[in-house]
Amino acid sequence: MQALVIVGHGSHLNPGSSTPTFSHADTIRETGVFDEVREAFWKEEPSFREVLRTLESDEVYVVPLFISEGYFTERVIPRELRLEGWDVSAWDSEDGVSATYATSRATDVEKTVHYCGPAGTHDSMSDVIVRRAESITGESDMGAGFGLAIVGHGTERNENSAKAIQYHADRIRESGRFDEVKALFMDEEPEVDDVTEFFESPDVVVVPLFVADGFHTQEDIPEDMGLTDDYRTGYEIPTEVDGQRIWYSGAVGTESLMADVLLERAAEAGADVRGVDDWTQSEPEGVADD
Amino acid sequence: MNAPQLDALVASASDGIEFDGLSVSGNGPYTVGIVGESRAVEEAGLREFAEANPWLVSNWYYWTRVVGTGGARYDFLRWVERADERDVSERYEALSTGVSRSWGQLRITAELGEDGKRRYALRHVDDADNTDLEGYEDPLDARGLVKYDDRGRYRPLSTAPTLPTGWEYPDLSGEDLVRTVDFVYPATVANWHREREGELDVTHFRETAERQSGIYEIVSQLSVEEIEAAAETCCVDSQCLKRRMWDEDEEIDLDVERGDGEFPCREPCSLFITAARKFVTLGREETRRYEFELTPTEKEQVEEIIDAVAEGRTEEIREADMNEGANRYRARYLRARRMTEEGLSGTPTYPEDQEL
Ligand code: SF4
Numbered sequence: 001m002q003a004l005v006i007v008g009h010g011s012h013l014n015p016g017s018s019t020p021t022f023s024h025a026d027t028i029r030e031t032g033v034f035d036e037v038r039e040a041f042w043k044e045e046p047s048f049r050e051v052l053r054t055l056e057s058d059e060v061y062v063v064p065l066f067i068s069e070g071y072f073t074e075r076v077i078p079r080e081l082r083l084e085g086w087d088v089s090a091w092d093s094e095d096g097v098s099a100t101y102a103t104s105r106a107t108d109v110e111k112t113v114h115y116c117g118p119a120g121t122h123d124s125m126s127d128v129i130v131r132r133a134e135s136i137t138g139e140s141d142m143g144a145g146f147g148l149a150i151v152g153h154g155t156e157r158n159e160n161s162a163k164a165i166q167y168h169a170d171r172i173r174e175s176g177r178f179d180e181v182k183a184l185f186m187d188e189e190p191e192v193d194d195v196t197e198f199f200e201s202p203d204v205v206v207v208p209l210f211v212a213d214g215f216h217t218q219e220d221i222p223e224d225m226g227l228t229d230d231y232r233t234g235y236e237i238p239t240e241v242d243g244q245r246i247w248y249s250g251a252v253g254t255e256s257l258m259a260d261v262l263l264e265r266a267a268e269a270g271a272d273v274r275g276v277d278d279w280t281q282s283e284p285e286g287v288a289d290d
Numbered sequence: 291m292n293a294p295q296l297d298a299l300v301a302s303a304s305d306g307i308e309f310d311g312l313s314v315s316g317n318g319p320y321t322v323g324i325v326g327e328s329r330a331v332e333e334a335g336l337r338e339f340a341e342a343n344p345w346l347v348s349n350w351y352y353w354t355r356v357v358g359t360g361g362a363r364y365d366f367l368r369w370v371e372r373a374d375e376r377d378v379s380e381r382y383e384a385l386s387t388g389v390s391r392s393w394g395q396l397r398i399t400a401e402l403g404e405d406g407k408r409r410y411a412l413r414h415v416d417d418a419d420n421t422d423l424e425g426y427e428d429p430l431d432a433r434g435l436v437k438y439d440d441r442g443r444y445r446p447l448s449t450a451p452t453l454p455t456g457w458e459y460p461d462l463s464g465e466d467l468v469r470t471v472d473f474v475y476p477a478t479v480a481n482w483h484r485e486r487e488g489e490l491d492v493t494h495f496r497e498t499a500e501r502q503s504g505i506y507e508i509v510s511q512l513s514v515e516e517i518e519a520a521a522e523t524c525c526v527d528s529q530c531l532k533r534r535m536w537d538e539d540e541e542i543d544l545d546v547e548r549g550d551g552e553f554p555c556r557e558p559c560s561l562f563i564t565a566a567r568k569f570v571t572l573g574r575e576e577t578r579r580y581e582f583e584l585t586p587t588e589k590e591q592v593e594e595i596i597d598a599v600a601e602g603r604t605e606e607i608r609e610a611d612m613n614e615g616a617n618r619y620r621a622r623y624l625r626a627r628r629m630t631e632e633g634l635s636g637t638p639t640y641p642e643d644q645e646l
Contacts, residue, residue, distance in 0.1 A: 012446040012561060015437055022433055029430075043560050045448045046476035050556075053480040054472055056361070075503065108491055 003036035003057035004028060004266055007048060007077055008065040008211065010041030017212045018044055020253045021065050027259035031276045034061075034266075042072070048080035052109045060113045061266040065253065067120030067152070067209055069096050070160040082107040083115055096160040097121045097167040101269035114269035119253075119261045120164050120209065126171045128257045133178075133205040136237060136249040147180035147201035148172060151208040151221060154188030162188075165209050178205075186220065193224045196242040203238070203245045211253035222248060291344035292405045295351040299340055300333060309354065310378050312346040325377075345382045348406020356407060356464070362483035363468045370467075371400045371408070390418070393552055394475050394531040395453040398467065410467040413458035423458040429466050432459075432473035441605070447561050448475055449531045449551075478532070478553035485535075485554050493557035496539045502563065509566040512573070514538050520569050521546040524562050525555065528601075582635040584628065591615035591624060 006025050011017035021039045029037045040051035052060060062081065064073045069091070078086040083104050090102035099117025106113050119125060133148055134140050150172075152165035165183040173181035179201050184192040195206060206225065208217045219231040227235040227248055238245035252258075267273045299307070299314065307314040313323045320336045321328055324343060331339060340347045357364050368374070371381055371389050381389075385402040392398070392415050403409040417423055426435070439445055439452035459470060471479060484490045495517050499510035512520065521544050525534045532555035537543045558566070584592070594615030598604050607614045614620065632638040 012564060013444070015444040026430060043564075044446070045559075046472075047560060050477040050481070053484070054477050071504065079501065079503075 001035040001057035002059040002061065002271055003038065003055045004034040004262070004271070005038050005040055005051055005055070005060060005062045006065050006262060007040045007051075007062060008042075009072070010044035011214070012043050014212075014214050017214060020212050020251070020258065023254075023256070024065065024259040024262055027256060028263060031263075031273075033263075033273045033275050034271070042076065042080075048077055049082075052081065052106050052111060052113070055109075055111070058111050059271075060111050061116065061269055061271045062113060063116045063262045063265040064118040065211055065258075065262065066118040067211060067253075068161040068164040069093055069099050069118060069121055073099075073118045078115060081113065081115070083113060086115070091117055093117065093121075096163040101265070103269070114266075114271070116265040116269050119258060119265060120211075121167065122261050122265055123171070124261045124264050125164075125252075126168045126175075128255050128261060129168055129207050129209070129252055130172060130175075130177060131257045132207050132249050132252045132255045133247075135255070136207075137203070137205060137247050142178065142203075142205070144179060145202050146178050147182070147199040147204040148178040149182050149184050149192070149195055149198070149204055149206045151184045151186065151192050151206060152210075153216075154185040168209070186216065186224070191224075192221055193226075195225050195246065196244050199244065201244070203247065205247040205249065207249045207252050210251040213251045213254060217251045291340065291348040291351075295347055295405065296337060296340050298351060298355065299347050300336060303336065307350060309350045310346070310373070312343070312350050312378075345406065346378055349378050349382070352406050352408060362479050363464065365483055365486060366468060366471075366479050367400075367408070367464045370398050370410070393471060394449060394478070395451060396471065396474060398471075408464060410462045410464065411458065411460050412462060412467060412470055414453055414455040417455050417458065420455075424456060426457060426459050427461070429459075429462075429470040429473060432470045436474050447530060447559070449478070449555075450529065451527070451531055475531075475553070481556055482553040490535065490554055490556055492535050492554075494536045494539045495558055498536075498558045498563070499566075506563055506567055508570045509563055511570050512566055514542065514544075516569055516573055517566075518544050518546050520562065520566055524565055525549070527551065530555070580637050582637055584635060588624060588628065591620065595621060 006021050008018060008021035018039065018041060021041070025037050025039050028034065036055050036057050038046070038051055038054060040046050040048050042048060046054055064077055066073050074088045084107055085104055086102065091099040093099040099121055101114050101116040103112060103114045105111065129150060133142065150165050150169050153161050162183070162185065165185070169181050169183040172178065180199055182190065182198050184190050184195060184198065186192055190198055192206070195204065208221055210217050222228050222231050222235055225246060225248070226241050227239045227246060235248070238247045263273055263276065303314045303320050304317045311325045313321070313328065314336070315321045318333050319330045320333070321330055322336055322339045323329070324346065353359060353364070357367055370391050371385060373381065376384065382402060385400055385408070388399045388401045390397055390399045395415050397413050397415045397418055399411040400408050401411070413423060426432070435457055436448065436453060437445060438454060440454045445452055453474070462470060468479060481490060496510070499512070502509055517538055521534065524530060526547055527549040531549070531551045532553055533549045533551040535548070535554045536557050598607065598616030604616060607617050611617050612620060628635050630636045638644045
């Protein structure tokens with residue numbers, strides 16, 4: 001038997017924090033390729049500490065629904081799962097965006113655990129960002145006149161989060177899908193506040209590289225960009241700011257295509273995902289593959 | 291009992307069956323028996339015996355073929371119908387009208403389904419006699435169902451005694467029952483099972499604190515008195531239905547009630563650690579001496595307000611109950627009379643700042 005565990009941050013305060021984890025888990029449940037699919041959280045239950053014991057499978061694939069390689073994915077999650085002999089070098093990701101997977105055992109259960117790199121630094125995440133841009137604009141073929149801003153926290157919070165943003169920005173830029181592609185940040189330069197200054201295109205799609213919608217994506221970023229003075233009153237999509245149209249998408253993590261990224265992570269670690277309909281491994285649509 | 295069950299029994303006889311009082315062995319002739327009595331028969335006799343004791347056969351089939359023996363799910367489902375306490379015929383009699391048990395605030399009812407299969411119903415204990423409940427089938431729905439309490443507030447701790455009411459799963463298989471319970475109270479069945487097997491891996495407070503990193507590293511600074519106050523705050527039955535099995539460390543027990551819950555708490559949870567972090571920062575402040583002018587009733591009123599908030603009672607206090615210190619009008623009046631810009635009774639929190 002094989003199980004997939006999707007691990008997310010969760011929240012004691014924000015009930016919506018776990019929603020994307022649940023919905024991607026359900027998408028994968030529907031494919032039927034795993035005998036068990038379970039969600040686990042840092043701040044909700046089951047905790048990382050106790051999720052493995054709830055499973056009957058002896059092969060477990062753990063995929064973090066996190067954006068970057070760093071404190072949580074490299075330190076907290078492996079520690080809490082009690083992975084034997086975990087060392088981040090097993091991920092073989094010196095640049096902070098190339099994590100693979102590591103296979104070991106957890107000390108409290110008789111199971112083989114394949115601990116995968118986070119969804120956020122997988123190549124196919126570039127496709128999810130593009131898909132998000134497509135779904136918010138309703139254009140499957142954004143060509144001339146469109147710029148794309150990928151937004152993240154800055155380095156202050158997690159040194160590797162900026163790397164993930166930059167990585168996908170570079171990949172999508174190379175693909176030529178947009179006239180311009182920029183990585184912007186909330187708490188460092190180039191700042192999302194000045195989004196219109198960084199683009200010449202009349203239309204700019206803004207996609208925050210966040211797992212779930214919450215305070216940052218629903219309140220801070222819309223207000224910072226000048227979409228609204230008060231997030232509670234809402235804003236139009238697109239909203240005109242300084243003569244440019246801003247298409248703000250909300251957290252990329254809620255995009256249903258994210259489930260494919262999680263599946264790819266597990267498949268690369270050896271999970272048997274044969275039988276998933278319409279699912280082809282690593283076939284980016286228009287994004288340069290390197 | 292149905293025909294496939296009977297055939298399975300005959301086919302398994304040569305491996306020997308010893309289950310819930312039923313024993314069958316041999317390869318024709320067979321030895322069949324019910325507790326204490328046994329006799330030798332040919333296949334026809336074995337079938338005859340089974341026809342005469344259908345519940346023993348369907349019971350054997352359900353547990354060994356449908357549920358599968360061993361493991362947490364099996365033990366939990368057996369616990370639900372009190373298999374340890376009653377023999378099969380007593381159980382079947384009880385199951386015909388339904389056997390109920392509570393698990394936290396869940397009420398689980400086992401009933402006899404077709405051909406000895408069990409069917410399970412799940413609802414809130416307070417809804418035991420409620421006939422007007424919203425019905426559900428899919429275990430996955432339970433995640434959303436228990437996310438908010440009856441007052442619409444988000445429930446960050448699954449085992450807080452605030453499980454919402456008004457819903458039911460009228461007909462679950464054993465497997466789906468256990469999944470649903472695991473969505474309502476994650477990992478409780480697994481840990482309960484470990485405890486029953488004498489294998490619960492408790493991680494005490496000091497060890498848990500040692501493991502923390504980042505902003506939670508400081509929780510190791512709590513003194514034993516502070517850990518006790520924190521456990522009293524978060525872990526007693528009025529706040530959490532798990533039975534606390536962790537202490538300060540292996541040697542030092544906390545002088546706080548563990549609770550009567552059916553399922554154990556094997557280590558401080560994330561909510562506890564988050565609270566503990568706040569308690570550490572609160573504990574860094576030195577106490578000071580303040581002077582307040584209050585009437586005796588006002589002093590008691592302040593105490594009543596603290597009590598009402600701590601016990602989560604504020605919602606119950608009636609709108610016009612002026613005799614309740616924590617009544618809103620009373621609190622507003624106290625504020626109007628005794629609070630100034632400087633604070634309670636005009637006493638500044640930091641007098642030294644005032645003098646500057
Ligand atoms: S640490 Fe306390 S509050 Fe948390 S689950 Fe255990 S008993 Fe409940």
